[in-house]
Amino acid sequence: MKPMFASAALTLALFAALPQQARAEDPIESRKQIEAIIKAFGKAMADKDRDGFLRLFLREDITWVGAYTDGSVARYRASLKDPKEPSPKTSSSTPRKFIDRIISAPEARTETFENVRIDTDGDMAQVLFDYSFMVGDYRNNWGKESWQLVRTEHGWKIAAVVWSAEENPAPRPGI
Incomplete structure (x- = not known):
C-alpha cells in the first residue's frame, strides 16, 4: 500500500511543479478570454x-x-421553379468562405449574440447563444448557435460551429 501512496504523492508533487500555463486556467479567467473571442x-x-x-x-x-x-426549407422549396427539386435541410461551409462572402457583400453583415452561456473547465469550452444575422438593418435569419473551443498554446480557438436557422419570411426591403 505504501508504494501506491508514494506514487500518488510523487504525481501530485510533479503536477504542483508544472508551470502555471501548463495547467488548466482558472474558469473565471477562461470565461473572460472566451467572451473576448465572441467580441x-x-x-x-x-x-x-x-x-x-x-x-x-x-x-x-x-x-x-x-x-x-x-419552415425555412418549405419557403425555399416554394420559391423554386421546380418545387420537387430537393432543398437541403443542412448546409456546410468553412470559416474562410463565410468571411469571404461577408467581405464581398456591399452591405454590412453583422451578428448579434444574446443569452450567451459558457461552460468551461479551462481547457475546453462549449458556448451556446441566441443569434441574429443582420444584412444591413434587415434581420436575415436567427436561431441558436453553438461553438466548441479548445485552449491551445496560442490561446482559445474555435474548433466547431453549429447553428439552427430560421430564415426571415418577410422579403428584404428593396429586393
Missing part, C-alpha cells in the same frame, strides 16, 4: 477583417454546419 468574432465580421476572423479558429476545416428550420 472579436463580431468585430471581425463588422470590420470585414479576414485575417482577424481566421485567427479565431483552430483550423480552416472545422465543422461549420447550419440546420434550417422546416
Whole structure:
C-alpha cells in the first residue's frame, strides 16, 4: 500500500511543479478570454477583417454546419421553379468562405449574440447563444448557435460551429 501512496504523492508533487500555463486556467479567467473571442468574432465580421476572423479558429476545416428550420426549407422549396427539386435541410461551409462572402457583400453583415452561456473547465469550452444575422438593418435569419473551443498554446480557438436557422419570411426591403 505504501508504494501506491508514494506514487500518488510523487504525481501530485510533479503536477504542483508544472508551470502555471501548463495547467488548466482558472474558469473565471477562461470565461473572460472566451467572451473576448465572441467580441472579436463580431468585430471581425463588422470590420470585414479576414485575417482577424481566421485567427479565431483552430483550423480552416472545422465543422461549420447550419440546420434550417422546416419552415425555412418549405419557403425555399416554394420559391423554386421546380418545387420537387430537393432543398437541403443542412448546409456546410468553412470559416474562410463565410468571411469571404461577408467581405464581398456591399452591405454590412453583422451578428448579434444574446443569452450567451459558457461552460468551461479551462481547457475546453462549449458556448451556446441566441443569434441574429443582420444584412444591413434587415434581420436575415436567427436561431441558436453553438461553438466548441479548445485552449491551445496560442490561446482559445474555435474548433466547431453549429447553428439552427430560421430564415426571415418577410422579403428584404428593396429586393
